[in-house]
Amino acid sequence: MPELINPTSRLRVSFLAAIIEWRADRDYPVPWFVTDVDPPALVVPSAFDAYVARLLRERDEAADRAPGFVPMTTLWWTDGEHMLGRLAIRHRLTPALEKAGGHIGYDVRPSARRQGHASAMLAAEPAR
Numbered sequence: 001m002p003e004l005i006n007p008t009s010r011l012r013v014s015f016l017a018a019i020i021e022w023r024a025d026r027d028y029p030v031p032w033f034v035t036d037v038d039p040p041a042l043v044v045p046s047a048f049d050a051y052v053a054r055l056l057r058e059r060d061e062a063a064d065r066a067p068g069f070v071p072m073t074t075l076w077w078t079d080g081e082h083m084l085g086r087l088a089i090r091h092r093l094t095p096a097l098e099k100a101g102g103h104i105g106y107d108v109r110p111s112a113r114r115q116g117h118a119s120a121m122l123a124a125e126p127a128r
């Protein structure tokens with residue numbers, strides 16, 4: 001049964017496979033969080049650990065962040081070891097995010113679309 005979980009190094013292989021799919025997607029613009037990662041570099045487990053740590057740090061109000069970025073909680077929609085989608089909850093908005101982006105970003109990997117995952121992950125509560 002799919003669940004919303006915190007980003008974890010455990011899903012490295014499936015996450016990177018999903019990134020390859022998102023990069024090849026011709027139905028929607030490739031989202032920034034996909035262009036932001038370099039799959040060959042993240043194959044190295046320690047590099048993936050650092051990437052996951054960065055995602056978790058992004059929720060910290062006190063963390064350093066690039067201009068225009070706001071504190072944000074990223075959650076992964078997963079089924080066992082299988083990455084299905086991701087959800088990003090922006091803790092507040094900037095004038096630019098008020099115009100485009102808003103509080104929630106969500107993406108389902110192309111091979112998992114049209115199966116109800118977006119609806120389900122938006123309705124789900126994060127696993128404890």
Ligand SMILES: CC(C)(COP(=O)(O)OP(=O)(O)OC[C@H]1O[C@@H](n2cnc3c(N)ncnc32)[C@H](O)[C@@H]1OP(=O)(O)O)[C@@H](O)C(=O)NCCC(=O)NCCS
Nearest residue numbers: 028104105106107108109112113114115116117118119120
């Ligand atoms: C939009 C997206 C999240 C939908 O994910 P999904 O898991 O396929 O969506 P679901 O299967 O839960 O479908 C939800 C509803 O949207 C509809 N829908 C989904 N994709 C659609 C499409 N391409 N065209 C028309 N309707 C679509 C479904 O029919 C369903 O409608 P219903 O509730 O009336 O039955 C996915 O296509 C995606 O990741 N797109 C790229 C990123 C994006 O646009 N994110 C949203 C804005 S941040």
